[in-house]
Amino acid sequence: MSRLVRLADRRAVVAGDGFTLVRESGAPLPDGDVIIPAADWIARGEALGGRSGRTGVWLGPAEDPAILKDRLAGLALVAVEFPKFTDGRGYSIGALLRRRYGWTGELRAIGEVLRDQLFYLARAGFDAFALAPGRDAEAAARAFEDFSIAYQDASDGRTPALADRAAAAREAKIVRTRKLLARIAAAHPDAAFASSLSAEDMVLTDLIARAGLPIRVFTLDTGRLHAETLGMIGEARARYGIEIEVMRPVAAEVEAHVAAHGAHAFYESLELRKACCFIRKVEPLNRALAGRSAWLTGQRRDQAVTRGALPEEETDTARGMAKFNPLADWSWEDVLAYAARFEVPLNPLHARGYPSIGCEPCTRAIRPGEDPRAGRWWWEQADKKECGLHEQPSAQSLESAA
Amino acid sequence: MYRYDAVDKLIVEERVDQFRDQTRRFLAGELSEDEFKPLRLQNGLYVQRHAPMLRVAIPYGMLSSDQLRVLARIARDYDRGYGHFTTRQNIQYNWIDLAQAPDILALLATVEMHAIQTSGNCIRNTTTDHLAGVAADERIDPRPYCELMRQWSTFNPEFAYLPRKFKVAFNGAAEDRAATGVHDLAFELRHDAAGEVVMDVSAGGGQGRTPRIGPVIKRDLPWREMLTYTEAVLRAYNRWGRRDNLYKARIKILVEAIGPERFAADVEAEWAHLKGGIAQISEDEFARIAACFAPPAYLPDDEAYADLAALRLAHRRFDAWLRRNVVAHKRPGYAAVTLSLKRTGPAPGDATDAEMDAAADLADRFSLGELRVSHHQNLILSDVARKDLFALWQAAEEAGLAEPNVGLVTDIIACPGGDFCALANARAIPIATAIQERFSPARQEEIGELAIKISGCINSCGHHHVGHIGVLGVDKNGEEWYQILVGGRSDSKVALGTILGRSIKFEDVPGMVERLVGVYLAHRTPGERFIDTAERIGVAPFKAAAYPEKAVAA
Numbered sequence: 001m002s003r004l005v006r007l008a009d010r011r012a013v014v015a016g017d018g019f020t021l022v023r024e025s026g027a028p029l030p031d032g033d034v035i036i037p038a039a040d041w042i043a044r045g046e047a048l049g050g051r052s053g054r055t056g057v058w059l060g061p062a063e064d065p066a067i068l069k070d071r072l073a074g075l076a077l078v079a080v081e082f083p084k085f086t087d088g089r090g091y092s093i094g095a096l097l098r099r100r101y102g103w104t105g106e107l108r109a110i111g112e113v114l115r116d117q118l119f120y121l122a123r124a125g126f127d128a129f130a131l132a133p134g135r136d137a138e139a140a141a142r143a144f145e146d147f148s149i150a151y152q153d154a155s156d157g158r159t160p161a162l163a164d165r166a167a168a169a170r171e172a173k174i175v176r177t178r179k180l181l182a183r184i185a186a187a188h189p190d191a192a193f194a195s196s197l198s199a200e201d202m203v204l205t206d207l208i209a210r211a212g213l214p215i216r217v218f219t220l221d222t223g224r225l226h227a228e229t230l231g232m233i234g235e236a237r238a239r240y241g242i243e244i245e246v247m248r249p250v251a252a253e254v255e256a257h258v259a260a261h262g263a264h265a266f267y268e269s270l271e272l273r274k275a276c277c278f279i280r281k282v283e284p285l286n287r288a289l290a291g292r293s294a295w296l297t298g299q300r301r302d303q304a305v306t307r308g309a310l311p312e313e314e315t316d317t318a319r320g321m322a323k324f325n326p327l328a329d330w331s332w333e334d335v336l337a338y339a340a341r342f343e344v345p346l347n348p349l350h351a352r353g354y355p356s357i358g359c360e361p362c363t364r365a366i367r368p369g370e371d372p373r374a375g376r377w378w379w380e381q382a383d384k385k386e387c388g389l390h391e392q393p394s395a396q397s398l399e400s401a402a
Numbered sequence: 403m404y405r406y407d408a409v410d411k412l413i414v415e416e417r418v419d420q421f422r423d424q425t426r427r428f429l430a431g432e433l434s435e436d437e438f439k440p441l442r443l444q445n446g447l448y449v450q451r452h453a454p455m456l457r458v459a460i461p462y463g464m465l466s467s468d469q470l471r472v473l474a475r476i477a478r479d480y481d482r483g484y485g486h487f488t489t490r491q492n493i494q495y496n497w498i499d500l501a502q503a504p505d506i507l508a509l510l511a512t513v514e515m516h517a518i519q520t521s522g523n524c525i526r527n528t529t530t531d532h533l534a535g536v537a538a539d540e541r542i543d544p545r546p547y548c549e550l551m552r553q554w555s556t557f558n559p560e561f562a563y564l565p566r567k568f569k570v571a572f573n574g575a576a577e578d579r580a581a582t583g584v585h586d587l588a589f590e591l592r593h594d595a596a597g598e599v600v601m602d603v604s605a606g607g608g609q610g611r612t613p614r615i616g617p618v619i620k621r622d623l624p625w626r627e628m629l630t631y632t633e634a635v636l637r638a639y640n641r642w643g644r645r646d647n648l649y650k651a652r653i654k655i656l657v658e659a660i661g662p663e664r665f666a667a668d669v670e671a672e673w674a675h676l677k678g679g680i681a682q683i684s685e686d687e688f689a690r691i692a693a694c695f696a697p698p699a700y701l702p703d704d705e706a707y708a709d710l711a712a713l714r715l716a717h718r719r720f721d722a723w724l725r726r727n728v729v730a731h732k733r734p735g736y737a738a739v740t741l742s743l744k745r746t747g748p749a750p751g752d753a754t755d756a757e758m759d760a761a762a763d764l765a766d767r768f769s770l771g772e773l774r775v776s777h778h779q780n781l782i783l784s785d786v787a788r789k790d791l792f793a794l795w796q797a798a799e800e801a802g803l804a805e806p807n808v809g810l811v812t813d814i815i816a817c818p819g820g821d822f823c824a825l826a827n828a829r830a831i832p833i834a835t836a837i838q839e840r841f842s843p844a845r846q847e848e849i850g851e852l853a854i855k856i857s858g859c860i861n862s863c864g865h866h867h868v869g870h871i872g873v874l875g876v877d878k879n880g881e882e883w884y885q886i887l888v889g890g891r892s893d894s895k896v897a898l899g900t901i902l903g904r905s906i907k908f909e910d911v912p913g914m915v916e917r918l919v920g921v922y923l924a925h926r927t928p929g930e931r932f933i934d935t936a937e938r939i940g941v942a943p944f945k946a947a948a949y950p951e952k953a954v955a956a
Contacts, residue, residue, distance in 0.1 A: 085437070085563075086440055086523070086563050087563065087645060088523075088560075088561070088562065088563025088564055088565075088640055089640060089641055089645075091559060091560045091561075091562075091563070091640070092560055092637050092640045092641050093641075095560050095637075100675060114437060116424060116433075116437070116441055117563075119559070120557075120559035120560075120562050121559075122559075123559035124559045124560055146416060146419075146420045147413065147416050147417075147420075147557065148412060148416060149409060149412060149413065150413075150557065150559075151409075151413070151553040151554060151556055151557070151558075152553070152554045152555075152556075152557075152558050152629075152681065153679075153680045153681045154558075154559050154560065160680070161409045161553070162550070162553060162554060162629075162681070162683070162684075162687060163680050163681075163684070163687075165407075165409065165686070165687055165690060168409045169407050169408045169409050172407075172408035172409045172411070172412040172413075173408045175412055176408055176411065176412050176415070179415070329408060
C-alpha cells in the first residue's frame with residue numbers, strides 16, 4: 001500500500017492508500033479500488049458498475065477535463081498526472097475541475113509530485129498527493145504551511161487579499177506577531193512583558209500563552225488602579241494558567257510623596273504628576289526589568305501622537321536592553337477583532353468608554369469622537385501624555401532602580 | 403510609491419523562510435540540482451559563467467532612496483562592489499555566494515523588496531514607462547495597475563510552471579517608453595468615450611529567436627476586468643503553449659500558430675466564465691493602491707520654476723545635459739532628469755555601490771527621495787524642481803552621473819554578454835565600449851538621437867531587434883561574430899530591425915556603425931532622426947554601405 005499526503009480542513013495527514021493506478025487504456029482491471037484512464041470511464045463507465053471496488057479516473061496533462069463535465073457522479077476520485085514536476089498544465093486542470101465543473105471529491109496529484117510544489121498544488125484545488133517514490137511524506141506535509149495568506153483567488157476556498165484586504169491584513173498581523181514573539185523568546189530567554197491588563201496587553205498575553213512561549217508576564221499595581229483592572233489579573237491567570245507577577249511601588253516612597261504633596265498632587269503640575277508616575281510605575285518597572293536583556297510592551301502607533309513612529313523593535317538605550325512593541329502596527333479594531341475571535345477576556349471598562357486605562361484618578365471615559373487617549377491625564381497637553389515607562393530614564397532613576 | 407502593509411510584508415518574509423529552507427536542503431543534498439533549479443530561479447538566482455547571479459525585482463522601476471542604499475550595500479557586502487541595472491528595470495549582481503542568498507533576500511525584505519519570479523518559467527516583474535505618473539504626455543498613470551498585476555502574479559499557484567517566461571508591460575502615455583510591443587502581454591491604457599479607463603490588450607510579442615510584435619487581441623477591456631482577462635490568457639497559454647521545444651514555448655509561438663483571431667476567441671470563451679467574478683478588481687482595493695501614487699506635495703509652479711538661460715550660456719555641458727537628460731514633467735515647474743549609467747568604460751547599466759549611494763543622496767536632495775530605473779538601463783530622478791536643476795547637475799557631475807548622452811549613440815543598451823552570461827555567444831560590453839570610444843561628444847550631438855542595442859546571443863536581452871542599429875553576437879566555429887540590424891524601434895511605432903547581411907568580426911563593428919551613421923548623415927533632411935531617415939529610404943542604402951567590398955564587386 002503506497003502512502004499519500006491528504007489535506008482536510010488545511011491539516012495534512014499522511015495515510016495509506018489502497019487504490020491501484022491502471023495506466024493502460026483498456027487493461028484488465030485488478031480487484032479492489034482502481035484509478036483508470038478518464039477516457040475509459042467515458043467509454044465504458046456503466047460496464048464497471050458490477051465491480052466491487054471503487055473507481056477513480058486519471059487525466060493526463062494534455063487531456064481536457066471538460067470530458068468529465070457530466071460524468072463526475074459515481075467517481076471516488078479524480079487524479080491528474082504530472083509527468084514532470086515542471087509541467088504546470090495540471091494546475092489549470094485542477095482549477096477547472098474544481099471551479100468550472102464543480103468536482104468536490106478527492107482531487108489527487110500523481111506522477112512527479114514533490115514537496116516544493118505542494119503548496120501551489122493545494123491552492124490549485126488538489127487535496128491528495130501521491131508523492132514521487134522515496135519521498136519523506138511527513139516532511140513534505142509541512143510545505144502547506146509555507147505561506148499563511150495569498151494575494152490572489154485560487155481554488156482552495158481562501159479569501160484572497162485582493163478580494164478582502166482588511167481581513168488579509170488582520171490575519172497577516174496576527175501571523176507576523178506570532179513569528180516576532182517566537183523570535184523574541186528564542187533570542188531572549190529572559191524577556192519580560194509589561195502588561196497593563198489593557199485589551200492590547202490581554203491580546204499579547206493570549207498570543208504568548210497560546211504559543212507556550214517562555215516570556216514572563218508581569219503587571220504594575222500602582223495602588224490606584226480600578227477594581228475592574230485588578231480583576232483582570234485573576235481573569236488572565238484563570239484563562240491561561242500562567243503566572244502574572246505583580247510589581248508594587250516602594251511603600252515608603254509613596255507615603256513620603258503623599259505626605260509632602262497630598263493625595264492628589266498629580267492634578268497640580270506636570271512635575272508632580274510625573275513624580276507620582278515614577279514612584280508608582282517607572283520604579284517598579286525598572287525593578288522588574290533589572291538584569292534582563294529584553295522587554296515587551298503592547299503599545300500601538302495609532303494610540304497616541306506620542307507613538308506615531310513606534311517601531312516593532314528598538315533599543316532601550318538607557319536600560320541597555322532590547323525593547324519590542326509587537327502590536328505596533330495593530331489598530332484598535334484589530335485588537336477588538338482578535339479578542340472576539342479568540343475569546344480574550346477584556347477589562348469591562350473598555351466597553352464603558354475607556355479605550356486607554358491607567359490609574360483610577362487619572363483616567364476618565366471618553367465621549368464618541370474623542371481621541372482614544374483623551375481620557376488619560378485629560379488636563380494635560382496631548383504631547384506630554386506619557387507616564388514615563390517608555391521614556392529613557394535619567395541616570396539617577398536607574399540608580400534608584402538598582 | 404507603493405508601501406507594503408502587513409500582507410505584503412508577511413508574504414515576502416515567508417518567502418525568505420521558505421527559500422532559506424530550500425537552500426539548506428539543497429546544500430545538504432536533500433534536493434537534487436534539477437529539483438532546486440526552478441526554486442532558485444523563481445527567487446532570482448541564475449547560474450552564470452562564474453557564479454550565481456541574483457536578479458532583484460524593482461517593480462515597474464520604482465525605487466526609494468533607502469531601497470537604493472540597500473542595493474548598494476548588497477553590492478558592497480555580498481558582491482564585488484557593483485550591480486547591473488537591466489533592460490527589464492531590475493538589478494542583477496554577478497558574484498553571489500548561494501549560501502548567502504537567503505540573507506540577502508532577508509535584507510531586501512527589510513526595505514520592502516524581493517527577487518521573487520525574476521527568473522524561471524513564470525510571470526516576471528511587470529514593467530512600465532519610467533516616467534509613469536510624471537510624464538507630460540501621460541493619459542493614465544499605469545502604476546496602480548502594475549501593482550495590482552504584481553500582487554496577482556506573485557505566487558499565482560496556477561501559473562508558476564508555465565511553458566516559458568512571461569513578461570507583462572503597461573503603457574498609459576502617448577509615447578510608448580516601455581517597449582510594450584515586444585512583451586508577452588501588454589496593456590495600453592486609455593479613456594473611453596464615457597471617461598472610464600479601458601485597456602487594449604496585445605499578446606504574443608517578444609524578442610528572442612523569433613521576434614514578434616504582439617497583435618492586439620482585445621480592445622476596450624474595462625479596467626476592473628484586467629485580472630480576470632489576464633487569467634484567461636494565462637490559462638490558455640498554460641494549457642496549450644508548447645512544452646516540447648524550449649525555443650517554441652513562448653506565447654508568441656502559440657498565438658502565431660493558431661492565429662491571433664483564434665487565440666483571441668479562445669481567450670474570450672475562457673474569460674466568459676471569469677469576468678465579473680472574484681478576481682474582478684474592487685473599487686476599494688484600487689483606491690487603496692492608487693492612494694500610494696497620489697502626486698507628492700509639489701511647490702507651486704512659479705516657486706519651482708527658474709530661468710536657466712544665463713547658466714546655459716555659461717556652462718556648455720550643463721546646456722547639453724539640459725537638452726539630453728532633462729525632460730518635461732506634468733508640472734511646468736518640474737522636470738524629470740536622467741542620471742546616465744552610460745559612461746564610456748563601465749558596462750552600460752553598471753553602477754558601483756558608491757554611485758548608487760550618490761544617486762540615493764541626489765534623490766533625497768532633489769527628487770523627494772524617489773528614483774526610477776528605465777529599461778534603457780539608466781536612473782531617473784522624476785520630480786526635480788527646475789530651480790534645482792543647476793545644483794543637481796553640479797552634484798551629478800561630481801558623482802560621475804551627468805554624462806549628457808541620453809538617446810545619443812553612446813546611450814547603448816547591452817546585456818552582460820559573454821563576459822558573464824553562460825548563454826552568450828559573444829561579448830556585448832566591450833562592443834559597447836568600442837562604439838562609445840569611436841564617437842566624440844561633439845560627433846554624438848551632430849548625429850542626434852540614435853539607439854544602439856547589443857545582445858550577446860539570440861535571447862535578445864539587449865533588445866537588438868528594436869535598436870535603430872542592433873548588434874547581435876553569434877558563434878561561428880567557436881569565434882565571436884556579430885550580425886548588424888537596422889531599422890528597429892521600441893516606441894509606439896514599434897518595428898523589428900532588418901539584418902543587413904553576413905556577420906562581421908568584433909573589430910569591424912565600430913567601423914560598420916560609422917558607415918551606417920554616414921549613410922544617415924548623407925541622406926537626412928533637416929530635423930530627421932536616424933530612425934526617420936531609415937524608414938524613409940529603406941534598408942538598401944545601409945546594406946550597400948555596410949559591405950563596401952561587395953558593392954565594388956557588384
